[in-house]
Amino acid sequence: xxxxxxxxxxxxxxxxxxxxxxxxxxxxxxxxxxxxxxxxxxxxxxxxxxxxxxxxxxxxxxxxxxxxxxxxxxxxxxxxxxxxxxxxxxxxxxxxxxxxxxxxxxx
Amino acid sequence: xxxxxxxxxxxxxxxxxxxxxxxxxxxxxxxxxxxxxxxxxxxxxxxxxxxxxxxxxxxxxxxxxxxxxxxxxxxxxxxxxxxxxxxxxxxxxxxxxxxxxxxxxxxxxxxxxxxxxxxxxxxxxxxxxxxxxxxxxxxxxxxxxxxxxxxxxxxxxxxxxxxxxxxxxxxxxxxxxxxxxxxxxxxxxxxxxxxxxxxxxxxxxxxxxxxxxxxxxxxxxxxxxxxxxxxxxxxxxxxxxxxxxxxxxxxxxxxxxxxxxxxxxxxxxxxxxxxxxxxxxxxxxxxxxxxxxxxxxxxxxxxxxxxxxxxxxxxxxxxxxxxxxxxxxxxxxxxxxxxxxxxxxxxxxxxxxxxxxxxxxxxxxxxxxxxxxxxxxxxxxxxxxxxxx
Numbered sequence: 001x002x003x004x005x006x007x008x009x010x011x012x013x014x015x016x017x018x019x020x021x022x023x024x025x026x027x028x029x030x031x032x033x034x035x036x037x038x039x040x041x042x043x044x045x046x047x048x049x050x051x052x053x054x055x056x057x058x059x060x061x062x063x064x065x066x067x068x069x070x071x072x073x074x075x076x077x078x079x080x081x082x083x084x085x086x087x088x089x090x091x092x093x094x095x096x097x098x099x100x101x102x103x104x105x106x107x
Numbered sequence: 108x109x110x111x112x113x114x115x116x117x118x119x120x121x122x123x124x125x126x127x128x129x130x131x132x133x134x135x136x137x138x139x140x141x142x143x144x145x146x147x148x149x150x151x152x153x154x155x156x157x158x159x160x161x162x163x164x165x166x167x168x169x170x171x172x173x174x175x176x177x178x179x180x181x182x183x184x185x186x187x188x189x190x191x192x193x194x195x196x197x198x199x200x201x202x203x204x205x206x207x208x209x210x211x212x213x214x215x216x217x218x219x220x221x222x223x224x225x226x227x228x229x230x231x232x233x234x235x236x237x238x239x240x241x242x243x244x245x246x247x248x249x250x251x252x253x254x255x256x257x258x259x260x261x262x263x264x265x266x267x268x269x270x271x272x273x274x275x276x277x278x279x280x281x282x283x284x285x286x287x288x289x290x291x292x293x294x295x296x297x298x299x300x301x302x303x304x305x306x307x308x309x310x311x312x313x314x315x316x317x318x319x320x321x322x323x324x325x326x327x328x329x330x331x332x333x334x335x336x337x338x339x340x341x342x343x344x345x346x347x348x349x350x351x352x353x354x355x356x357x358x359x360x361x362x363x364x365x366x367x368x369x370x371x372x373x374x375x376x377x378x379x380x381x382x383x384x385x386x387x388x389x390x391x392x393x394x395x396x397x398x399x400x401x402x403x404x405x406x407x408x409x410x411x412x413x414x415x416x417x418x419x420x421x422x423x424x425x426x427x428x429x430x431x432x433x434x435x436x437x438x439x440x441x442x443x444x445x446x447x448x449x450x451x452x453x454x455x456x457x458x459x460x461x462x463x464x465x466x467x468x469x470x471x472x473x474x475x476x477x478x479x480x481x482x483x484x485x486x487x488x489x490x491x492x493x494x495x496x
Contacts, residue, residue, distance in 0.1 A: 019152075021159050029434040030420075038434070039453075041445030042158075044192075045199045067196045074203065090159065107204065 002096040006051075008035040009104045018091040024100065025049035025086035035102035042087040047074040048106040049086035054099035058082055061089060077103030111135065114142045115172060115385060115408070116275040121479035121486060124384065125425070128413035137397040142275055143172060143483065145387060145406035149413035151420040151437070153396065157388060157409055158442035161187055164388035164407065166444055172387050172408055172483040173270045173277050175285050181328040184444055191443060194325070197314045201307050204450045210249075214455055217244045218462040225466070230473060233491040238345035239338075241459055245451075246337040251306035252295075263287045264338040267331075270483045285331070292330040296323060333447075341452050343382035343480065343487030345459055350491055351376050351427055352460075353472040358429045363468035366461045372429040373456050377415075377438025379427050384412035384486045386440065411437035412486065469496035 001017040004027055008014075018027040028036035028049070037048035044067050053061065061084070064072065068088045072079050086100070111134065113127050114120055120127065131138055131149035138147040148154050157164040167187045169179040179185050183194050200206060221240045225231050243261045247254065266284035270277055277285075296312055303309035312326055352359040352372075362368050385408050392403045401407065414437045416424040421433060439446035446452070473492035480489045 019156070021156060023159065026155065026159075026435060039204070040449055041439045041441045043195070043199075043443055043445040043447070045195075045445075045447070046203055046450070065192065067192055067199070070196070070200070074205065 002091045002093055002098070004091065004095065005097075005099045006033045006035070007099065007101045008033070009102055020091050020093065022091055023087050024051060024089045024091065024098075027091065028086060033102070035106070036086055037106045038087060039107070040087075044068055044071055044085060044088055046107075047071045047076075047085060050075040050077060050103050050106060051084055051086045052080060052101040052103065053082045053084050054101075055082060057095065057098050060094050064088065075103070076105045076107055112142070113138060113140050113147060115140070115483040116142055116270055116272050116481075118272055118479070118481065121272075121481055122477070124410075124412060124486065125416060128410060128416060131410070131413060132417055132419075137399045137401065139399075140408065143406075143408060145172075145408050146401050147408045147410055148396075149410045149417075151414040151417040154409045154411065154414040154437060155435075155441060157407070158440065158444070161443050163391055163394060164409075165391050166191075166388060168389040168406070170386050170388070170444070172385050173275075174387075175267065175277065175282070177289075177324070178328055178332070181322075181325050182332045183329055183447065184332060185328075188443060194321070194329070195443075195447065197311055198307070198447060201310065202447060202450055204454075207450055207454055210245075210451070210454065211458065213248060214241075214245060214458045215462065217241055217248075218459050220244075222462055222466045228495070230492055230494045233349045233493050234342070234346045234488060235490065237463065238342040238349070238459070241455070242338055242342040242345070245341075245455055246334065249306070249337070249451075250295075250308045250333075251304050256291075260288075260291065260334065261338055263291075264334045265480075268335055268339045268485055269481050272481050275483075288331045288334055289327055292327040292334070293323075295330060296326055336446075336448060337451075340382055340446075340485065341448070341455060343485055344376070344452065345456055346487045346491050347380050347382055348373065348376040348456065348460065349463075349493070350472065350477075350488060351379065352464075353470055353491075353493060355427050356471075358427065359464070359470075360468070361429065362460065363464040366464065368429060369457050369460050369464075370453065371432055373453060373460075374433055374436065374438075375427060375429050375431050378421065378431070378433040378436035379415070380486070381412060381415065381436075381438035382485050382487045383438065383440065383446070385410050385484055409440075411440060467493075467495045470494060 006014045016027045025038040040046035170184045263284040299309045470493045477488040
């Protein structure tokens with residue numbers, strides 16, 4: 001199972017073993033990572049699973065879909081070049097060691 | 108020992124599916140259900156895996172346990188990506204939390220109107236006299252529908268979601284209700300095409316995807332589903348939540364004393380006994396799970412209500428605990444098809460119960476045994492008499 005590290009805005013770190021095929025949003029909401037809300041349930045409809053992806057992994061991700069692009073414009077904390085929505089990225093072996101930094105606020 | 112059976116059509120299941128869910132989770136995690144003619148997933152992790160993998164667990168052959176004719180492939184809930192994503196994007200923006208703040212005052216006004224009508228009463232039916240009225244008024248205002256259609260739309264939207272316990276399928280009255288809603292949707296489409304307004308329906312009807320107009324059948328079926336979900340599911344959920352607050356007086360008193368706790372209580376109700384109990388998918392390839400092989404083309408029921416009580420995910424799952432904060436619950440499904448109306452539902456419920464508890468902080472249920480909506484998909488009381496202090 002790929003290991004993913006979530007770093008909360010206050011610096012708290014959570015290392016989560018994520019089953020392949022589950023999303024980065026689910027890895028957080030199901031493991032007590034408070035800095036991700038995921039209130040729409042993973043349908044790319046709320047922008048409350050905003051994450052900043054470690055630069056080293058950006059190339060390993062599929063680019064955001066048109067819907068994700070639009071929702072990324074709705075994040076509460078600033079959108080950066082490494083901003084993504086956690087519900088749109090599924091865990092794969094290639095993402096083992098991924099580091100995600102969480103924004104100050106989601107809603 | 109008799110062989111274990113799970114009958115999602117039986118009145119016993121409508122009333123209390125939870126003991127059977129536990130047996131399913133513990134002893135038959137991938138169960139063949141003869142009554143429904145499909146497999147059943149009941150553990151949280153299996154349901155979540157299915158929801159994440161829409162390519163294997165397809166919705167394009169329908170998502171209702173007892174599907175209605177003509178829906179497969181023609182609604183948001185019954186289409187796979189990428190077309191699903193493009194259809195959904197048309198509506199999604201209109202129903203985000205931010206886009207809905209303008210609804211707060213109208214919803215509150217609707218709630219106050221129906222509560223004023225209950226003033227001075229010592230008992231009433233929460234379903235007929237509050238939750239139904241609030242949700243129908245809300246939907247009519249969202250879609251700018253004529254008021255005189257209220258009663259008929261509600262009756263038919265509620266009926267189309269039901270199933271017959273004896274024949275284990277939709278009965279003639281359910282199909283007639285569905286046809287009525289489809290004809291009503293057709294009429295709306297024709298009217299709004301001629302004279303579009305600034306309502307959600309007009310936006311959807313006039314929208315194009317990739318320069319291609321939506322098919323009339325797609326629009327009609329999606330509107331029919333939105334009417335069913337907006338009226339039946341939301342009102343059903345509110346009724347279940349009222350039942351929880353009647354049965355757990357300490358929780359109710361905590362909410363009445365501090366309405367800021369209501370959103371957490373809504374999440375726990377969505378976990379504890381969501382009205383959306385079971386939906387289905389169709390396998391696009393063979394899947395081996397828990398030692399059984401399920402074939403491509405087989406249908407599988409995802410029992411959200413069972414996953415939400417899975418002790419492997421939620422400790423002490425049969426306890427209604429408003430401090431639990433059950434993130435990731437399946438009360439709205441999940442994945443690409445997660446309920447479109449999550450924010451409308453949360454907002455409406457929060458306001459509806461803020462106002463209700465302010466008016467009636469103390470209530471108990473009158474009947475020990477309740478009548479339940481007959482449905483292989485949904486679960487809510489069809490009548491909930493409350494005695495108020």
